[in-house]
Every structure is written in C-alpha cells, then in structure tokens.
Amino acid sequence: MEEISTQVLPLVLYPDPRLKKICEPVKGFGQELSHLLDRMAHTMYESGGIGLAAPQVGTSLRVFIVDIRENGAKKRKPLELINPRLVRHRRGGRIAYEEGCLSLPGFTYPVWRTDKLTVEFQDRMGASQELETSGLLSVAIQHENDHLDGIFFLDRIPWWKRWWVRRRAGTVIRRQHP
Numbered sequence: 001m002e003e004i005s006t007q008v009l010p011l012v013l014y015p016d017p018r019l020k021k022i023c024e025p026v027k028g029f030g031q032e033l034s035h036l037l038d039r040m041a042h043t044m045y046e047s048g049g050i051g052l053a054a055p056q057v058g059t060s061l062r063v064f065i066v067d068i069r070e071n072g073a074k075k076r077k078p079l080e081l082i083n084p085r086l087v088r089h090r091r092g093g094r095i096a097y098e099e100g101c102l103s104l105p106g107f108t109y110p111v112w113r114t115d116k117l118t119v120e121f122q123d124r125m126g127a128s129q130e131l132e133t134s135g136l137l138s139v140a141i142q143h144e145n146d147h148l149d150g151i152f153f154l155d156r157i158p159w160w161k162r163w164w165v166r167r168r169a170g171t172v173i174r175r176q177h178p
C-alpha cells in the first residue's frame, strides 16, 4: 500500500515568487515534519535530483535534503538538514560547479562557491548535528541553503548570463538579486 507520506509533490518552478521568500525556522519536531521529509525524499528521487529544499515543494520552512550518491545507489536515504547554519571556513578555498535545479529543469550553469565549510543543523528528531564538508556535498548544501533565503542559483551568475538563460528558457525572469 502506498502511504500518503510517500507522495511525489509538485515542484515550484522558477521564477515563482515563492522561491524568493525567506523561510521560517522549524519549531516543532514530530510526525508532520517527518511526513514532509519523506515526501520530499520521494519527490527528489523520482525527479532524479541530488538536493531539494522545502520551498521548492511549496513549504516555507528551513528544511532541505541532499543525496549526492550515484543514481543507482541502493540506499535511498538522504541527509536531512533542519534549521541549518553554515560556517564557511576562512581559508576554505573556492570551487566552481556546474549547477542545476529541479525548479528549472534542463539548465545548468557554473557557480563559484566556498569549498570547505561546517554546517550545524538539526535532524528530524530535533537533535543537534554538525558536519564538516567540501566538494560536491558542500556545493549542494550551499545551493539548498540559498533556497531557504530566497536565493536562486541564477542569482549568483552575472546578469547577462541570466539574460541568456532567460532567452533559452523562453521564460520571463526578473533580475532578482542584483
């Protein structure tokens, strides 16, 4: 029997104004949050993503999931980050990664970010966790954390490139974070 908690949720697509909101911290840890996380995981795996933030499924809460393992990986259990706080290392280096987003399928663009960082967060039980990371996982965490602050990855590329993407996508994309 397919449980209601494993539904695939409709994705909020760029440039939906809901992707520009600053999300609220999670205060209650319980079944409702667990169901959201389970539905988000299902949605991410079904759409072939490696990261998904709650605002991308219409929930304005500081929650995201990431799973950078290969698509064929057996274990389908994403890393769940709630109320994350990113601490970028002072000499953490820089990394450029070809980024995409489930909220804008079919487009990728290189974005420069910090390489090494520490992230403090809570798990679905509300327990405090800490993770030090670099490389793709670090990029994914920064990309998803941006969603919680209403920032889309295209906001981090030069405006004329955003303009080029807009033409390619045939979508009206306003300049969002000049």
Ligand code: QAP
Residues within 6 Å of the ligand: 047, 048, 049, 050, 051, 052, 097, 098, 099, 100, 101, 102, 104, 105, 106, 107, 108, 136, 139, 140, 141, 143, 144
């Ligand atoms: C964010 O992105 C990210 O265009 C997660 O047609 C991006 O899951 C983290 C996707 C880069 C780290 C590096 C994009 C799926 C998925 C598409 C995604 C598409 C189908 C993007």
Ligand code: CO
Residues within 6 Å of the ligand: 100, 101, 102, 103, 143, 144, 147
């Ligand atoms: Co995204």
